[in-house]
Amino acid sequence: MKKLLFFWNELKASFWFIPVLLILLGILLAVGLVYLDSLISIDQNGILRFFFVQNLDSARSILTTISSAMIGVAGTVFSVTLVVLTLAASQFGPRLIKNFMDIRLNQVVLGAYIATFLFCLLVLSSIKDQEDYVFIPSISILFAVFATIANIVLLIFFIHKIAISIQADKVVSDISVFISKQVQTLFPEKMGDDPEEEPEFDLDQTINQYSKSFSLKSPKSGYLQYVDSAALMESAEEKNIMMNLYYRPGSYLVIGMELAKIYSQKELEKDDLEQLIDHFVIGKTKTAQQDLEHSIHQMVEIAVRALSPGINDPYTAISCIDNLSTTMSYLTQSRLPSKYRYDSNQTLRIIADNLGFEGMMDAAFNQIRQFAGAIPAVLIRMMEAFITINEFAKKKTHQEAIIKHAEMVLRVGRETIKEKHDLKDLEERAEKILSLTKK
Known part of the structure; x- marks a missing residue:
């Protein structure tokens, strides 16, 4: 059952699934509303005559105009989406392309315009002008007009979403929210009076x-x-x-x-x-459903690219460190699953390969530290992040992992920072953590 849920989640994350559903919905609505038009006769008196079309030329003109506009805008939306994906790949890394494809609004907009286009084509083909029979689907045409208005509003939201979706802070924030939801799903239980280590047995x-x-x-x-x-x-x-x-x-x-x-x-x-x-x-590719390390690496990739000489954007790297510290702080309080899995009769059945807290710390901070040499602001921020994480750490093994990373950052700082005041700031923060080893 869980395997089917995995494939369902992957299907929902694909770029084509939502558009295809909307296209099928548009086809069903066209058939259903045309059938409804065949059953209902519209009264020509009263205010309704201003909203329902009763002229063949007007009906064809409206539907042709809407369908032409919808397919044109759909092409524009597709082009804009490709441009955004290209910018995201070059600025933040190719692994983040899937995150932009997963944005529901992009899928809904593309599907809505194509669905409206097909809806108008089907309704247009239903118009009949014969000597003994004239059929104008007035209700269907009115629905097409309302759908067009809705699509115009949707386009405004789409442009706004695209404009902010490629901002570095927004990208980092979205990934952080996703990681937070993921760790709460993978590790929902809070740590209680757990033993420090796995029980030993032969x-x-x-x-x-x-x-x-x-x-x-x-x-x-x-x-x-x-x-x-x-x-x-x-x-x-x-x-x-x-x-x-x-x-x-x-x-x-x-x-x-x-x-x-x-x-x-x-x-x-x-x-x-x-x-x-x-x-x-x-x-063929990694997925984030059970792989927290993959999600962490997405954040790390943004930080590493920001620290490259060609970009040199320490502020984005600092933002990534801040968000990673939130994730690590939560993990210090979470009950990580044991690698020893027992059945209902307490018989050992599975020995799993788990990524422990130290492994997650390595995934989050190793590469950032390696690329942050000679950038005091980033090194100092990393040390401050370790101080924050350490405030939540209760287990000795967690504290040892934090101390290990603090020592590595301090060594990098001493080797690369030339300004003595910057180095002093780093050492003062490091002392707050390293003093734990002296107790």
């Missing part, structure tokens, strides 16, 4: 309980996009096996690579292995 002894072992090979090359953990656990419990997963979502696999090791008491058939491999989704 893994070799656990493995020796199984008489046979099998290799689960990757069926194709690509990125591991999704693992249906619930279904995998059910299969492991049903077959009475234990699995050691070597890779997590976001990892790149080569066809034939050992994806996991399976331990069993009995011989597993080829169908059993195929059923297990069916719980893994491997695709």
